[in-house]
Amino acid sequence: MTDREIIALIDTTLVNEFELNIDDMAAEASLKDDLGLDSLDRVDMVIVLEKAFGFKMGEEEAIKAIRKLGDIHAFVINKKQQMQ
Amino acid sequence: MQTRRVVISGMGSISPFGRGVETLIESLFDMKSAVVNVPALNDFGGLRTRVAALVPEIDPREIPRKHRRSMSPMSVFATLACQEALGQSSPPAEYFTNGRMGIIIGSTVGSPTVTEEFFRGYLTNHSTEGMRATTFFQIMNHSCASNVAQTLGINGRILAPSSACSTSCQAIGYGFEMIAFGKQDVMLCGGADEFHPLSPAIFDIMSAASVAYNDAPHRTPRPFDSNRDGVVCSEGSGIVVLESLDSAKRRGAPILAEIAGYATRSDTSNIADPNSDSMDACIRQALEDAGISADRIDYVNAHATGTIQGDTAEAAALNRVFGGNVPVSSLKGHLGHTMAACGALETIASIAMMNKGAIVPTLNLETIDPLCANIRHVREVERLSVGILVKNNFALGGVNSSIVIRRYEHD
Secondary structure, eight states: OOHHHHHHHHHHHHHHHHTOOGGGOOTTOBTTTTTOOOHHHHHHHHHHHHHHHTSOOTTOHHHHTOOBHHHHHHHHHHHHHHHO | OOOOOEEEEEEEEEETTEESHHHHHHHHHTTOOOOEEOGGGGGSTTOOOOEEBOOOOOOGGGSOHHHHTTOOHHHHHHHHHHHHHHHHHOOOHHHHHSSOEEEEEEOSSSOHHHHHHHHHHHHHHSSOTTOOTTHHHHHSTTHHHHHHHHHHTOOSOEEOOOOGGGHHHHHHHHHHHHHHTTSOSEEEEEEEEOOOTHHHHHHHHTTOBOOTTTTOGGGOOOTTBTTOOOBOBBOEEEEEEEEEHHHHHHTTOOOOEEEEEEEEEEOOSOSSSOOHHHHHHHHHHHHHHHTOOGGGOOEEEOOOOSOHHHHHHHHHHHHHHHTTOSEEEOSHHHHOBOGGGHHHHHHHHHHHHHHHTEEOOOTTOOSBOGGGTTSEEOOSOEEOOOSEEEEEEEETTTEEEEEEEEOOOOO
C-alpha cells in the first residue's frame, strides 16, 4: 500500500463513519475544531481505522497526541512501515 | 392544596401507520390495520407468532449525526415525535433553557437491537474490543429521554419511567403532577419502543401472543372478540406536550384538552395476571383525583390488548365502575401493542376523537366474548360528544394506570 493509498483509505473511512465532506479532509484540519470530532468520536475513529487496516492502534501512546488529520495519516503510515 | 390546571398544547406521533398525528388519526378512522406478517420471525426457534406492526422506514438523517450517533430506532422515533409535538405547541426559546420545561419519556427496556449486538461480541469473543463508545448510550434505560434532551436542548427535569405497557401513561401522569404542583411549567411526556423478536417472544412464552392469524395478519389482535388469541407487538412513539393552563393561555398556545386526573397503582395479586379489582381501584382513584364522578364519563379508551385474561378483567372493572352504557373501544386492533408508546399514542387518538366528536370502534371485534358483553362496545364509527374520557393502561409486573381527560372549554 502506498502512502497515498493509506491516506485515501483513512480519509474515506472517516468520511463514511462521521458523515464528513471529503473536501474538508485536509492534513492540517483539526479533528475537534474543523471536523467536529469529540471524545466519543475519537474512540470510534480508532475502532473503524483498526477495522480498515487490520491492526490494533488503541493502546498506542501516540494516538493520544493526535490533534490533526495529518497526525493520523503519519501515525498509520509509520505503523504500516514498522510492520513491514 | 392548591394545584394548577394542566393542558395539552401539542402532540406528536410515530406509529406503525407512519409519521404524524394526522396520519395516525386518519388511519384509525379509516379502520386500517397496521399488522403484517413478518417473515424474519421464521428464523427464531420456538417462536410461534409471525405478526407485528412496524413503523414504515424512516430516514433518520434529518437528525444531526452528533445526536443520532447515540440513538437506536426508539430514540429516533421519540425525537421525531417530540419535534412534531413541539412544532404544534411552539414554546418560546427561553422555555428550553430556563429549567422549567422537562422531559418524561420511557421505554420498556434499552434498545434490544443494540443490546443484542453488544452481547453477540461479548459472548462470542469474550472481549470488549471493537465496541463503540456510543453503544452504551443506546442501551441505557433512559436513552430516549436523554437523546431527546440533548437533541432539542431542553434542560429541565428528565425522567424515564419503565413499566412496559403503562410506561407512557405514567409519563403523562407524572408530568401532569409535576406541573400541577408547580415544579415545572411544560413537560414533554410519552414513550417509545422499537420492535425486536424478544418482544413477541416474551408474550409467546406466556402463551399470550397471537399465533393463529399468521396468514391473516389484519385479523389480529382482536380485543374483546371471542376468537382473539393474544397480543401483537408493534413499535413507535407517542409524545404530548403538557403545560400549565396559565402558561398556555399567556402565550396563546393551542389547547387540545385538559388532564383532569391521574392514578397509578401496584397490583400485588399476581406479577402477570390482570386483576379486575385492582383495575377497578385504579380507575376509581383517577376519577377521585379528577373530582369527577363515574356517571360523567362519556368514553373509555381501553387497554384491551386481545388477551382473554386482560380483556375480561378490564371489562369486569369497567362494568363495575361505569355500568354497561359508557362507550368503550380499544385501538390495539389497528395498531397492535406499541408497548411503552401505547399510553401516549392512544391518549393522542382519544383526544383527537374528543375534538372530532366521533369515536373509533374496536377493529376486529366481530363476535363479542360473552365474558366481555357487560360493557357497551363501539362497533362502528360513532358520532359522540365527548366531554370527559378515561384512558387505561395495565402492565405486566402489576402496574396499573388511568388518566382522566377533559375537553377544554375555551373562554
